[in-house]
Amino acid sequence: MVNYYLNEEKCWGIDENEIQNRIKSAKDKGINIRAIVAINPGNPTGNVLNRKDIENIIKLSYEN
Numbered sequence: 001m002v003n004y005y006l007n008e009e010k011c012w013g014i015d016e017n018e019i020q021n022r023i024k025s026a027k028d029k030g031i032n033i034r035a036i037v038a039i040n041p042g043n044p045t046g047n048v049l050n051r052k053d054i055e056n057i058i059k060l061s062y063e064n
Contacts, residue, residue, distance in 0.1 A: 002026045002033060012047035016056045023064050036061050 004019045006012045026033055038057050041048045049057075 002031065006042060006045075006047075011050075012042055012045050013050060014053045014056060016060065019057075019060055023060070033064065 002022050002025075004014070004022055007015045007018075023033060036057060038049065038054070040054075
């Protein structure tokens, strides 16, 4: 499992660069990532990811 964290300063949105760096780091360690989980709405904030964040998650999944 490779964790990523939501960015409070971006209204609890994702940081695409942070996720990409975590994916790269995991691959460098030989970890085979097979899925990404996005809890939406978020817990415990109840925040809903915006369209751009969801599109970025899909893009990152496709690229990796």
